[in-house]
Amino acid sequence: xxxxxxxxxRGARRGGxxxxxxxxxxxxxxxxxxxxxxxxxxxxxxxxRFGVEILSPQTVYRTLQWLAExxxxxxxxxxxxxxxxPRKVYRTTASGEDALDVWSAEVAGLARTLESFQQSYRQLRxxx
Numbered sequence: 224x225x226x227x228x229x230x231x232x233r234g235a236r237r238g239g240x241x242x243x244x245x246x247x248x249x250x251x252x253x254x255x256x257x258x259x260x261x262x263x264x265x266x267x268x269x270x271x272r273f274g275v276e277i278l279s280p281q282t283v284y285r286t287l288q289w290l291a292e293x294x295x296x297x298x299x300x301x302x303x304x305x306x307x308x309p310r311k312v313y314r315t316t317a318s319g320e321d322a323l324d325v326w327s328a329e330v331a332g333l334a335r336t337l338e339s340f341q342q343s344y345r346q347l348r349x350x351x
Contacts, residue, residue: 253323261310295319
């Protein structure tokens, strides 16, 4: 199980309060499942498709490294189709596709939880 919405260890706490939601990993995995890509293009796609604009490229590259350590993605050097220096192109593996399926179910559950929260919050505010 990917555990995308669970504490992964490093950087999991901000200011000593609560867990951070690890949503970057499934977003990157989804983009790579759609089409192999290099890191800088992923940064651009995360901003345009999902509104994740405050990311440093280093954060995305650390995420790519973590996904590779899990065996969910692999990379090859693109030597021919680049205008500059060679760059790594990442793609999902079969186990990455499986992890994406699990994350999709987790996202659906989280969406239901957040919608329930929003409904409860609106009801609370209507009483005020």
